Amino acid sequence: MNEHRLTIDRIRCDGRGICADLVPELIRLDDWGYPIIDARPVGVELTEHARRAVANCPMRALRLSLSNVPEN
Amino acid sequence: MSVLAGGPPVQRGAEVLTDHQRRFGAIPPGGARLIEEIERSGLRGRGGAGFPVAAKWSAVAAGRSRRRVVLVNGAEGEPLSAKDRALMCARPHLVLDGAVLAARALRADQAVLYVGSEHRSARNALEDALRDRGGADRIDVRVVIAPPRYVAGEESAAVRCVNDGTALPTALPPRPFQSGVDGLPTLVQNVETLAHVALIARFGAQWFRDCGTANAPGTTLLTLSGAVARPGVVEVRSGARLGDVLGDAGFVAADTSAVLLGGYFGGWIAGDVAPTLAVDAAALRGAGHSLGCGVVAVLSETECGVVATARILEFLADQSARQCGPCVFGLRAVAQCWHRVAQRTVTPDDLVRIGRWTDELTGRGACRHPDGAANLARSALQVFREEFMLHAEHRRCSHQSAAWRAAS
Numbered sequence: 001m002n003e004h005r006l007t008i009d010r011i012r013c014d015g016r017g018i019c020a021d022l023v024p025e026l027i028r029l030d031d032w033g034y035p036i037i038d039a040r041p042v043g044v045e046l047t048e049h050a051r052r053a054v055a056n057c058p059m060r061a062l063r064l065s066l067s068n069v070p071e072n
Numbered sequence: 073m074s075v076l077a078g079g080p081p082v083q084r085g086a087e088v089l090t091d092h093q094r095r096f097g098a099i100p101p102g103g104a105r106l107i108e109e110i111e112r113s114g115l116r117g118r119g120g121a122g123f124p125v126a127a128k129w130s131a132v133a134a135g136r137s138r139r140r141v142v143l144v145n146g147a148e149g150e151p152l153s154a155k156d157r158a159l160m161c162a163r164p165h166l167v168l169d170g171a172v173l174a175a176r177a178l179r180a181d182q183a184v185l186y187v188g189s190e191h192r193s194a195r196n197a198l199e200d201a202l203r204d205r206g207g208a209d210r211i212d213v214r215v216v217i218a219p220p221r222y223v224a225g226e227e228s229a230a231v232r233c234v235n236d237g238t239a240l241p242t243a244l245p246p247r248p249f250q251s252g253v254d255g256l257p258t259l260v261q262n263v264e265t266l267a268h269v270a271l272i273a274r275f276g277a278q279w280f281r282d283c284g285t286a287n288a289p290g291t292t293l294l295t296l297s298g299a300v301a302r303p304g305v306v307e308v309r310s311g312a313r314l315g316d317v318l319g320d321a322g323f324v325a326a327d328t329s330a331v332l333l334g335g336y337f338g339g340w341i342a343g344d345v346a347p348t349l350a351v352d353a354a355a356l357r358g359a360g361h362s363l364g365c366g367v368v369a370v371l372s373e374t375e376c377g378v379v380a381t382a383r384i385l386e387f388l389a390d391q392s393a394r395q396c397g398p399c400v401f402g403l404r405a406v407a408q409c410w411h412r413v414a415q416r417t418v419t420p421d422d423l424v425r426i427g428r429w430t431d432e433l434t435g436r437g438a439c440r441h442p443d444g445a446a447n448l449a450r451s452a453l454q455v456f457r458e459e460f461m462l463h464a465e466h467r468r469c470s471h472q473s474a475a476w477r478a479a480s
Contacts (some may be wrong), residue, residue: 009243010396010438030432031425034397
């Protein structure tokens with residue numbers, strides 16, 4: 001399945017919160033300003049917004065990836 | 073025949089090479105086909121996550137590299153666990169056999185023994201054992217010391233410690249099987265798991281399956297602690313009734329309020345339920361519990377579960393690698409809430425937020441440290457609900473109120 005998902009490098013992320021402004025449908029912030037990302041695949045209608053959030057992350061922590069490496 | 077039972081008592085120290093070989097025979101040749109044998113055996117990792125061993129080995133073997141590394145994980149940073157140490161101290165050659173067999177199966181030319189800095193005697197036993205074996209294994213083996221920190225044993229932290237001396241988890245992917253020590257495909261495997269490998273390579277998958285249950289074959293090491301007359305490390309048949317295991321250690325059900333199963337990343341189970349469970353990693357997982365690294369800690373009737381939980385969460389917050397925001401701030405906040413509940417100074421705001429903050433820990437770290445803490449906190453809310461409400465709403469503790477002050 002060619003599904004896009006937003007993933008985040010938690011070590012890089014320092015909670016600027018720009019992503020949540022750009023794609024609030026998929027990202028909200030916790031009480032300390034760190035993103036909580038919707039685990040569901042990114043719908044076609046939001047892909048452009050998600051891409052913009054990725055491009056505007058100052059820490060380069062956000063990614064839009066096609067495949068999901070399974071957790072072990 | 074099993075990793076600890078049946079041999080000389082653990083207290084007697086390391087089994088020397090000649091005794092080891094007399095009991096078990098020489099190390100078999102092994103090779104790539106050992107992976108199939110392990111697959112048939114159904115062996116799963118004994119470090120805590122319980123990942124199928126053959127699948128892990130296949131992933132490392134599939135890496136496109138001419139060189140690979142076996143990282144033998146004996147960090148054992150879980151404060152309530154002692155089974156890895158017991159094994160390294162008493163059966164160093166079984167652990168080393170497992171490491172050498174893993175290296176041969178995966179065509180690795182080096183092995184790293186990663187041992188917790190506080191586990192001095194384990195390290196000495198392994199180094200003595202290496203000396204006794206001489207160069208017979210024809211593989212480069214070195215010892216790397218893990219710092220005394222809870223997350224040091226996490227796979228990616230172990231790899232990073234070997235690489236640059238910093239035992240902190242790294243962002244995944246790449247995972248160690250893709251790029252680990254020196255950027256090479258790396259197998260990170262717990263010492264107990266490797267000891268089982270050493271026996272499966274000798275006696276076969278069917279022999280391993282003759283003991284234990286269909287979904288959790290073999291024996292397993294447990295560390296018993298808390299309110300039992302005879303705490304310590306025991307080896308039990310998978311599927312054994314926990315009540316029987318604890319009974320042998322001198323546990324009295326009536327004096328127990330709860331059992332912490334799986335360690336600080338595991339969960340609390342009510343004192344009347346725990347004895348009825350089977351020590352079966354697969355069945356426990358299915359029931360929403362976790363055998364984890366085999367920790368069984370008994371909370372006595374005189375101890376307060378809320379206080380005990382607050383202490384563990386405080387420890388886990390202190391042990392954060394401080395790399396990921398949700399762990400640095402969220403876990404600390406949850407721990408502080410629990411501290412105020414335990415001290416009976418909790419605020420209405422705390423009670424509104426504690427559940428959400430706990431849920432927001434899951435899946436939001438580079439490693440599973442915050443997830444483990446969240447599991448523990450959630451299990452405590454279930455098992456100690458009445459006691460929690462007594463602390464939160466009535467500002468009372470049904471145990472000696474002095475306990476918290478005396479011990480803190």
